[in-house]
Amino acid sequence: MDKKKLRTTILTMLKSQDREWKSHYDKRLAERLFCLPIYQTATTIAVYLSFDFEYDTTLVIERALADGKRIVIPKTYPKGKMIFVDYDPKTLVTSSFGVPEPESSQEVAKEMIDLVVVPGVVFNNQGYRIGYGAGYYDRYLKDYQGETVSLIYPSQLSYFIPQKYDIPVKGLLYEKSATHF
Template identity: 50%
Template sequence: MKKIDIRHEMLSLLKSQSQTEKEQADNRFLEKLVASPAYQSAKTIATYLSFPHEFATSALITQALADGKQVCVPKTFKGGRMIFVAYDPHDLVETSFGLLEPGSSVEVDKATIDLIHVPGLAFNKDGFRLGYGAGFYDRYLADYEGQTLSTLYSFQRAEFEPDDYDIAVKELLIDEK
């Protein structure tokens, strides 16, 4: 199956989940994630501001802040550049993609980010991911040396060959009830 077809199929599956099952899975994800050694040892965590069909990162952000961690979220620029900016719920703007992102462009130094929670539509057995196709995360992660982790519903696994520029996620938390 071509990557574009996998993306379409996964997006359809994500959007067709029952809200109750999704919320239960998201609660299990949060429990697993905050119990993980990567989370426990991290002082600074980067995550994304999720679409409704993705793992609800708002609970992760709330928990991380309550745990005294610095939280940062992505800001994208034309030309494919992405940075992480300290999360401020009062400084969010909607992008042309319909996502919220920081209004600020004050970048958090990549070397200070201990854990990046990486989004994705599909993941293969080696941790390579298919995102939405813009390549923001692969470019950002190319020289990132910290821990990466993704949360995925069991149906988000797929077989595909990564491209040379794809970067594998180091740890996958899979919801398998």
């Protein structure tokens, strides 16, 4: 199956997940993340603002802020450029993709970010991902030296061959034995 068809198939599955199961799963996965050394030692964490069918990143944002960590979120520009900006829920605007993003353009340098929570639609077991097709994260992560992790549902795992410009995440966090409630 090609990337486009695989993306469409998995997105359809994600959008049809049982909301109660998803909520329980998201919370369990968040707790696993909070126990990891990459989370515990991070002082600045880059997190995307999720669609309602994706892993609920508000769980990570709220806990990280409560833990005194700095949260930065993506801001996108034409031609695949993306930066991370300090999270301020009072100054969010809707992007051309329909997701909230910061109004500010005050970039936080890559070397200041300890951990990037990376979105994606499909992942293989080497950490390669199929995103939404614009390549923002692959471009950003190309020379990023910190830690990367994706929090995913088991249904997002699939076999595919990455392309030469794809950048894998260093860790995939999911429950292999997840059951529906």
